[in-house]
Amino acid sequence: MNIHDIPHKAIRRSIHKAALFSIALLVLLLSYVVYIQVIESNTLAFHPLNRRTAETSRKVERGQITDIHGKVLALSKLSQQEYQREYPYDAVFSHVVGYDSPKYGKTGIEGIYDGYLSGQINPEKRLGAISQLFANGAGNTVVLTVDAQLQQVAYQALGNHRGAIVVMSPKTGAILAMVSRPSFDPNTLDTTWNSISQAASSPLLNRAAQGLYPPGSIIKVMIAEAALAEQLADKNHQFTCSGSLKIGSDYTLTESNNIAHGKLNLREALAVSCNVTFGQLALDLGRTRMAKYFERYGFTQLISSDIQESANQLPDFAKLNDGDLAQTGIGQGSLLVTPLRMAMLASTFANKGIMMKPYLVQKIMTPDGTILNQTSPVAWLSPADSKLASQVADMMVSVVKEGTGSAAALRDIQVAGKTGTAENPHGASHSWFIGFAPADNPQVAVAVIVENAGSGGTVAAPLARQILLQALR
């Protein structure tokens, strides 16, 4: 009764192939489901739009957020059977800590560490339904690296100006303070949301990590290091400043106030922030090497960390004409950076040429004090040689000692710094200062920007001085 002729063999062969294809489809599907449920699991489970965390968090006491000394920055209080979030420092920490609103979602630490704060990331969760038995009454505590007192001083220092201050430890990358003004009070979000979300001054924006500004003259510290590294200048090389630099037929780079600095070396050029010298150095470095140095200092990549930053904007070096290249060398043109990156730039020269990865969270603890996670400092990039970095650091000391940054000087402690006055299309120049102290053993690095406030030496430098004073107390 068997008919085993050739066509049946052929059909069998193609059915066999179709079978393999069908089963392969389902196996492919299975592996994709594994990917979603294992690898993407945490991202999806704690996505800010996933209402599951909100549903459970209403029943669970959300964890606290504290500063490095344990001062509470955010806590949950029970009112009418439901937990509500309170922020004792009002607007001072709003950009760092963020907010947790049932209506407007979560931002900052509240958003990024939601899984821990809501208690949903815990080891038992992996065990499935049994975690219901272990369900502890409260979420985990997130301890930040910031110092509440320093943060308050920085917040007060900016006053009613728009601007930002970043203070960090150059040796570890720990953020000690991060202030952005104008700010908002996360306690009253429900009533003020419309006005703050539409205000022209964008109080919701964290200017410290997401505000993009032309760096102005503070970028010269990086150009100085590049010039030393490429041997376009040494300590004693003499530059000549005639007050203006003619580039091509139709472009002239001028000094502010049209002062001719005359003959000067690199240290003196940095101290007086000589545009002609640094414009010329940018031209000498050329397009390729300029691009290379911006890349070395990390401007082309994002830091993957717990700080949400905006990407810095660099000019397209290959298409830049000479005039714009010289402008980039003095921090103008289409170059835009964040204050966080400028604090990291200062830190690099304070830390022997090594750029540490910035971080905000020191550790995460369960309610009973067991440490779940602890951050250890990580070197992110090593853009400069340690010898050259200390040469630049010395030059930055002269900036404060005898140059444009004298308003940042402290009585017994040597401060290194650089001022910047960044022209911009929105009105008066932005006032910049970056620096660190003590110069011989740096403990703290700072970046200050005050929007449309004028010269860096007269506005930002004195603010930096207050902050350094508080930080080194």
Added chain:
Amino acid sequence: MPGKLQVFNMVVIALQYSLVVLLYYFLYRVVKLAARDLASLAIADLTEGVVWNKGENAAGFSSPARLVVIDDRQELLPQTLYTIVDSLTIGRSQHNNVVIDNSFVSHEHACISRLKHNYMLADLNSTNGIIVNGQQLEGETALVDGDIIQIGAVTLKFER
């Protein structure tokens, strides 16, 4: 009574896990059975091959249809009789059941296939056509016993 509640909760939780265990116990049993029967299928395949080698005429049809070569003056065909088991193809290409190596014949020239109780002869759009009982074939036709099929220099008789 918190103790009793706790025990109840633990039973509820235990049921969650026993469900997963049961799911996989079931699948384990099924996979085990499927694997065993796959092994026996492989053995059956081997014996099948032996049966096939013995010759295709072991088919249980009372009178298998066949093509008898009645005229092959150029000696193009290796056989004088072809059985049509379920279908049969004629053409110049090597994959045909009846290979006629002559440029007059198209690569895929004709095909006979069984449709229930009929054998259908189809012209596969050959260049030079087929002559059935002296008539040029258009499209397909049902063959009856004794039909004379001419393809190029070859003449075949259909018998069933």
Added chain:
Amino acid sequence: MKYEKRTELSLLLIAGLVLLNGYLAVTLANHQFSYQGLSIISALFVFWTLISLTIRRYFSSADPLLLPLAVFLASIGLTLILRLRPDLFIPQAMWLSAGLIAFIITVIIFRQPEGISQYKYLCGITGIILLVFTIAFGVDIGGNKNWIILGPVRFQPAEFAKLLIIIFLAAYLSERRQLLTYATRHYGPLTLPHPRFIAPLMVLWALTMAMLIVQRDLGSALLYFGTTVTMAYMASGRWSYVALALCMFFTGSAICYLIFPHVQVRIDIWLNPWADPTGRSYQIVQSLFALGSGGLLGSGLTFGYPSIIPEVHTDFIFAAIGEELGLAGTAAVIIAYILIVYRAFRAALASQIPFTMLLAGGLGVLTALQVFIIIGGVTKFLPLTGITLPLISYGGSSMVASFILLGMLFAISEATATP
């Protein structure tokens, strides 16, 4: 007792335990336990055991894994329905019984499967009429525009039409497979079949395109088309069919994408669901959240929040399994489908007659594609579509049609079993 019978009964017992365990896990946790529910489960258990005992009197050597696999998946489905929509538990249990009855009827009709091939045109035409009817008069219920309402009866004819069309294709293709294989024309480097022989395939292509345009149903279009093409390939062994069909399908789809905004919307949601997560892509985003939140072992039945997803008891039931039973549950479901597909192809390969070979193979392809398209849809692997997860989703048409499919496979496996 015969080996097949013993195997089937013991597997059915385990599937029954799955249902009992699921019932207890859900009802004890949400305090809805009732002896009425327990007696429904017992009745179902007795019913499928009786079905197995009856059917084994006449079909002693048919595949003993098919019925238990179906009951296993249906038990998971019932548990989830009980968890998600307790009010639909009893109707779904009735649908399961109806499915079991449909199973036994189908097995009897198909006891000599080769005989069915003579009704091929009846099957094909009825199938196409059902489809055209749905395309023309389909009513939108719960987002799927494929319901037909006749007085008090509401059903989804497309579920049955696909089975009829597969019967037709299996008969048509098995009779003409020589023509399809060898009757070719050369178009430059391409070797394509003669137009005369692919006319029915072209008709199906036109139907799928109509489905895409009128019903906005990319999933069904893909399902019908994929099954047709794979069957044509199985019959002819020619890749040119697959190549031609893929070209036609993608050209057709691309034209639809360019012309019809609703097709565009579906594709855009698929490509970038995060562009509008609270609006148009709400469902898919919520489905992904559910799957991600489930992780490896899930939250446990009743401990998750699957009701956030709209239509969770029909199209999105897989996401609910993913949330509450985790990967452990979803993988078990997919593995069970793989086993059904495997058994279908096994029946096809063990068969001796081209018609039953193609029929079983076609049913295997259909099951695989349907599972692939719907699970692919809720996991964002493919654009989202509105077809049901066989045997698990809530719904009568789908449940009955799935059991008819399994009944056919069961009968084919009996007819081909070598004693």
